[in-house]
Amino acid sequence: MLICMEATRVRAMLARAPGLTAEHVRALFALTGGEANLHDAADALRQVEMPAAARAFLNAPDPLLLRCDLHWIEASGAQLILCTDAAYPPLLAQTAGAPPVLFVLGCVEALHSPQLAMVGSRNPTPAGRKTARDFAVGLARAGLTITSGLAVGVDAASHEGALLVDGASTVAVCGTGLDAVYPSENRKLAARIRERGALVSEFPPRTGPSRRNFPRRNRIISGLSHGTLVVEAARRSGSLVTARLAVEQGREVFAIPGSIHSPLSRGCHKLIRDGATLVETAGDVLSELQIPLCGQWLTRPGAAGEGIPTLDKEYEMLLDAFGFEPATLDVLVARTGLPGESIASMLLILELEGCVAALPGGRYDRIPE
Amino acid sequence: MLICMEATRVRAMLARAPGLTAEHVRALFALTGGEANLHDAADALRQVEMPAAARAFLNAPDPLLLRCDLHWIEASGAQLILCTDAAYPPLLAQTAGAPPVLFVLGCVEALHSPQLAMVGSRNPTPAGRKTARDFAVGLARAGLTITSGLAVGVDAASHEGALLVDGASTVAVCGTGLDAVYPSENRKLAARIRERGALVSEFPPRTGPSRRNFPRRNRIISGLSHGTLVVEAARRSGSLVTARLAVEQGREVFAIPGSIHSPLSRGCHKLIRDGATLVETAGDVLSELQIPLCGQWLTRPGAAGEGIPTLDKEYEMLLDAFGFEPATLDVLVARTGLPGESIASMLLILELEGCVAALPGGRYDRIPE
Numbered sequence: 001m002l003i004c005m006e007a008t009r010v011r012a013m014l015a016r017a018p019g020l021t022a023e024h025v026r027a028l029f030a031l032t033g034g035e036a037n038l039h040d041a042a043d044a045l046r047q048v049e050m051p052a053a054a055r056a057f058l059n060a061p062d063p064l065l066l067r068c069d070l071h072w073i074e075a076s077g078a079q080l081i082l083c084t085d086a087a088y089p090p091l092l093a094q095t096a097g098a099p100p101v102l103f104v105l106g107c108v109e110a111l112h113s114p115q116l117a118m119v120g121s122r123n124p125t126p127a128g129r130k131t132a133r134d135f136a137v138g139l140a141r142a143g144l145t146i147t148s149g150l151a152v153g154v155d156a157a158s159h160e161g162a163l164l165v166d167g168a169s170t171v172a173v174c175g176t177g178l179d180a181v182y183p184s185e186n187r188k189l190a191a192r193i194r195e196r197g198a199l200v201s202e203f204p205p206r207t208g209p210s211r212r213n214f215p216r217r218n219r220i221i222s223g224l225s226h227g228t229l230v231v232e233a234a235r236r237s238g239s240l241v242t243a244r245l246a247v248e249q250g251r252e253v254f255a256i257p258g259s260i261h262s263p264l265s266r267g268c269h270k271l272i273r274d275g276a277t278l279v280e281t282a283g284d285v286l287s288e289l290q291i292p293l294c295g296q297w298l299t300r301p302g303a304a305g306e307g308i309p310t311l312d313k314e315y316e317m318l319l320d321a322f323g324f325e326p327a328t329l330d331v332l333v334a335r336t337g338l339p340g341e342s343i344a345s346m347l348l349i350l351e352l353e354g355c356v357a358a359l360p361g362g363r364y365d366r367i368p369e
Numbered sequence: 370m371l372i373c374m375e376a377t378r379v380r381a382m383l384a385r386a387p388g389l390t391a392e393h394v395r396a397l398f399a400l401t402g403g404e405a406n407l408h409d410a411a412d413a414l415r416q417v418e419m420p421a422a423a424r425a426f427l428n429a430p431d432p433l434l435l436r437c438d439l440h441w442i443e444a445s446g447a448q449l450i451l452c453t454d455a456a457y458p459p460l461l462a463q464t465a466g467a468p469p470v471l472f473v474l475g476c477v478e479a480l481h482s483p484q485l486a487m488v489g490s491r492n493p494t495p496a497g498r499k500t501a502r503d504f505a506v507g508l509a510r511a512g513l514t515i516t517s518g519l520a521v522g523v524d525a526a527s528h529e530g531a532l533l534v535d536g537a538s539t540v541a542v543c544g545t546g547l548d549a550v551y552p553s554e555n556r557k558l559a560a561r562i563r564e565r566g567a568l569v570s571e572f573p574p575r576t577g578p579s580r581r582n583f584p585r586r587n588r589i590i591s592g593l594s595h596g597t598l599v600v601e602a603a604r605r606s607g608s609l610v611t612a613r614l615a616v617e618q619g620r621e622v623f624a625i626p627g628s629i630h631s632p633l634s635r636g637c638h639k640l641i642r643d644g645a646t647l648v649e650t651a652g653d654v655l656s657e658l659q660i661p662l663c664g665q666w667l668t669r670p671g672a673a674g675e676g677i678p679t680l681d682k683e684y685e686m687l688l689d690a691f692g693f694e695p696a697t698l699d700v701l702v703a704r705t706g707l708p709g710e711s712i713a714s715m716l717l718i719l720e721l722e723g724c725v726a727a728l729p730g731g732r733y734d735r736i737p738e
Contacts, residue, residue: 357494
C-alpha cells in the first residue's frame with residue numbers, strides 16, 4: 001500500500017515499476033488527483049490498466065531497494081522528472097511509451113532546448129569520426145543541442161563536437177543507471193556533459209548494461225529530438241533502430257552518404273533508400289528542420305552569396321589561371337608566377353572548398369560555381 | 370519541290386530540316402501516305418505544322434549539301450533509320466521531340482537491345498572511373514547494352530567496361546556528325562564500339578562539336594534507355610541534364626553516392642535528394658529495373674570472396690588505415706605505427722598496382738577494388 005510518501009520516494013517508486021509508462025501514470029493521476037494523493041491509491045491502482053508486474057510492485061514496493069535509490073539520489077544530486085512535470089521534455093512526452101520518470105544529472109534546461117539526435121557506429125572510420133564532430137560543431141553553433149547515447153565512436157565524437165562550441169549544450173541518454181558511466185572509458189566525457197548539458201536515464205541506479213535496454217534508450221534519444229542524424233552505420237546497426245523509432249515518432253531522419261565501398265556507409269544508404277534525407281552539410285539538416293534557433297545559422301557553401309568566405313587575390317588569380325581546361329601544377333606555376341609550394345597548398349584548400357578537383361596525372365581542374 | 374527522290378535522299382533531307390521531329394514526320398507521312406510519296410508533298414508540307422526553317426528547307430533543300438551527305442553515307446556504310454521504320458529504337462520513339470532520322474554506324478540491332486545509359490563527369494576521380502567500368506561490366510554481364518556519350522571520363526570508362534564483357538554491346542550517341550570522332554582521343558574506342566555495338570547521331574555529317582548540341586544528344590542517350598545511371602557528377606554537370614531528361618521521359622534515374630567531401634559526388638547527391646534511386650551495386654540497378662534480361666545476374670560484391678587477390682598483412686593494414694578518405698603520409702604513420710619510410714615505399718608499390726592514387730597536397734587515396 002502506498003501511504004504518505006514524499007514526492008521523491010513516489011517518483012523513485014514509479015521509476016522502478018516494471019513496464020510502467022507515462023500514459024499509465026497520467027491515467028493513475030487522473031483518478032487520484034495527482035502524485036500527492038497516492039497515499040490512498042489502492043482503488044486507482046486496481047482501476048488503471050497497467051502491466052501486472054507494475055501493479056504488483058506499486059502495491060508492495062521493495063523498501064530496501066527504494067531506500068538505496070533515495071540514498072543515491074540524495075548523494076548524487078540527481079533530479080527525477082515526472083512525466084506530469086512542466087520540466088518533462090515536451091517532445092518526449094508526445095511519444096508512445098515515454099518513460100514515466102527521467103533521472104537527470106546536470107542541467108534539466110538542456111532537455112527543453114531544441115535537440116538533434118546524432119547516432120552511428122561504435123567503430124567509425126577516421127573520416128566518419130571527424131564528420132560526426134564537424135556536423136555536431138555546425139549544428140551546435142546554429143543553436144541545436146546534440147543528443148546522443150554516450151557510446152564510443154560516433155556518439156562520443158558528436159558529444160565532443162557540441163562541447164567544442166561555446167555556450168552549446170549536449171544531452172547523453174544512457175542505457176544504464178546514472179550511478180555508473182558506461183562505457184567507463186567515457187567517464188571524463190560524461191563529467192563534461194553533466195557540467196554543460198545533461199546525463200539522462202529512465203533506468204534506476206544500479207541498472208547495469210544489458211543488451212535489451214539499449215533499444216529502449218534509443219527511443220528516448222529519438223523522442224527527445226526534432227530529428228535523428230545517422231553518421232556512419234553498418235547495414236545491421238543499432239543506429240538503424242534509432243532511425244526507425246524516429247520515423248515511428250514522426251520525426252525527421254537524416255543520413256550522410258559515403259563511398260559505396262565502405263561497409264559503414266551501407267546503413268546510411270539503406271536509410272536514404274527508405275526515405276531518409278541525404279545530407280552533405282550541417283546546413284542541409286538545418287534547412288530541412290525549419291525550426292527557429294537562436295544560434296548562428298550556417299549557410300550552404302556556395303548557395304547564396306552570404307557567408308561565403310571571399311577568396312583573397314592570390315586564390316582568385318590561381319582560379320583564373322585555369323582558364324577552362326585542367327592544368328598541371330607546373331602550368332599553374334608558369335601562369336601565375338607563384339612558387340610551386342604555395343600553389344600546392346592553395347590547391348588543397350581550394351579542393352576542400354570544392355572549387356578545384358584533383359585529377360589523375362597530377363592535373364587539377366576548376367569546378368565551375 | 371520534292372520530286373522522285375530515292376529513299377536515302379529523302380532521309381538525308383529530313384535529317385537536315387532544322388527543328389524537324391519524329392512527330393512532324395509522322396504527321397507528314399499520314400498525309401502523303403509514306404516517304405515514297407513525298408514527290409508530290411507540297412500540299413502536305415503546307416498543311417503539317419512544323420518550324421518555318423524546316424518547311425523552308427524541305428521546300429528547297431540545298432542540293433550540294435545533300436550530295437555531300439549522300440556521298441559520305443555511301444562511303445561510310447552509315448544507315449539512316451527513319452522514325453517510321455521498324456528498325457527505329459522503340460523506347461526512343463516514345464519520347465517527345467525524338468529525332469526524325471538517326472545516322473547509325475555499326476549494328477542497328479544494338480539499338481533494339483535493352484539499354485541502360487551511363488553518364489558522368491569528364492574528369493572523374495580514379496575511383497569514379499573504376500566504378501563506372503565495374504558497373505558497366507556488371508550491367509553488361511546481366512544482358513544490358515550500355516549507352517553513353519563517347520566523352521572522355523565516365524562515358525569512355527562505361528563503354529570500355531561493356532566492351533570487356535564477351536558478347537555484350539554498347540551504344541555511343543554522338544553530339545557531332547559521325548564522319549569525325551569527337552573527342553578525337555576516343556577514335557580507337559569509337560572503332561571498337563562500331564564493331565561491337567553502334568555509333569549513333571541525329572546530326573548529319575560535318576556537324577562539328579557545339580555546346581548547344583550536347584543537351585540534344587543527351588535526350589537521345591536517356592531516350593534510348595530504360596534508365597540513366599549517373600556515376601560521378603559535379604553540382605552543375607551535363608549529366609544532371611541527362612538525368613532530368615530521363616525523368617521527363619518517364620525513365621528511371623540511378624545515382625551512386627560518395628564522400629560528402631568529394632565535389633564529384635555533389636551532383637549524384639542532388640539527384641538522390643530529388644528522387645533518384647541510390648545504388649551501391651549493379652545488382653541494385655537491375656533489381657530496380659525489373660526488365661527481363663538474358664545475361665548472368667551478378668551477386669553483390671563482398672557477398673562471395675572469390676577473385677580478390679590477397680595482399681600481405683602490412684599492406685592490408687596500410688590500406689585499412691585509409692578508411693574511405695584521402696590521407697597524408699603523417700596520418701598514415703599515426704594510424705599504422707609503421708615508419709614513414711616504409712609507408713612511402715609501400716605507397717609507391719600500391720600506386721603502381723593501382724590500389725592507391727597520389728593526390729595533390731601530398732595526400733593519397735585508396736582506390737576501391
